[in-house]
Amino acid sequence: MTYIVFGAIVIGVAALIGGAAMIVIGRRGTISEERLSTITQGGGASAASGDAQMNLLTFALTDEDDRAPSVEQFVSKFFDLRPFIEQSGVAVKPSSIVLMSIGLAVVGAAAGMFLPMSYASSPMVAVSLGVVPITWVFLKRKSRLGNFAKQLPEAMELLARSLRAGHSLADGINLVSDEMADPIATEFRRCYEQQNLGIPLEESLEEMTERVPNLDLRFFVTAMVLQRQTGGDAAEILDKIGKLIRERFQIKGQIKALTGEGRLSGIVLLALPILLAFYMYFRNPEYLMLLVTDPLGQKMVLGAIIAQILGALTIKKIVDIKV
Secondary structure (H helix, E strand, O other): HHHHHHHHHHHHHHHHHHHHHHHHHHHHHHHHHHHHHHHHHOHHHHHHHHHHHHHHHHHHHHHHHHHHHHHHOOOOOOOOOOHHHHHHHOOHHHHHHHHHHHHHHHHHHHHOOOOOHHHHHHHHHHHHHOOOOHHHHHHHHHHHHHHHHHHHHHHHHHHHHHOOOOOOHHHHHHHHHHHHHOOOHHHHHHHHHHHHOOOHHHHHHHHHHOOOOHHHHHHHHHHHHHHHHHOOOHHHHHHHHHHHHHHHHHHHHHHHHHHHHHHHHHHHHHHHHHHHHHHHHHHHHHHHHHHHHHHEEEEEEHHHHHHHHHHHHHHHHHHHOOO
């Protein structure tokens, strides 16, 4: 058993080092590209910002040769991480996330062998640590998409002012990418560079909605595509879209405040059985393990899990009001 645990630790640490090394190498490459582009384009903050944003445009092309095909192709058969990593805005590759997850899971499984009731605690620790890298990506994605949504009304107003000043829609998109911060600057820069490379503006806007799953952005793209086909006052349309988005944010804020008590109650009710199980596990593991070893206890655990899931879905349905 000692040799098995030692071997698992070695494999896990090797996977962790490999994943961390791939992340560091990827970040160094990104920094080097930004510095080189800044020098070749005359320096300046705007050039550095533009080049950093341009890295997102070239990421899909350059990454194909750099990644580890065997790992990513195998994982992509079950779950493709690339869209989520791109939406999160982090400079990592799917192979790095996979290696980090495997390494943490193996180390967690080995560490769980030293805990009481290792046959039950080892898988729990392995799963808990193994999902950490993927959870980090999803949290970064949620944060980035939330920041994009908050920036969108200001971007609509800036576009409207640009159109009233006599600029084209493409120039307005370029202005948004120059004047605003990430993440909206990165996405609009990518859209502008795509149409500079010959892709129709309508198609580049549609691709932006695929990269950023935001309903308000879909409204904007649909309105602009229709306006370019049928005509109309684009500036007025953008003003109305910006106003509509701000009103929706205001209503969402009010709903969030009114449903705060219900959401907090749901979190407490859902977390209480889990926390109580952990307390009992460390306090008296033999008492808790009856739920795992006894057939009746297994049925009770299954029923509790189903009840927890149904309760979580019910609470989410109550407090999640669509606007």
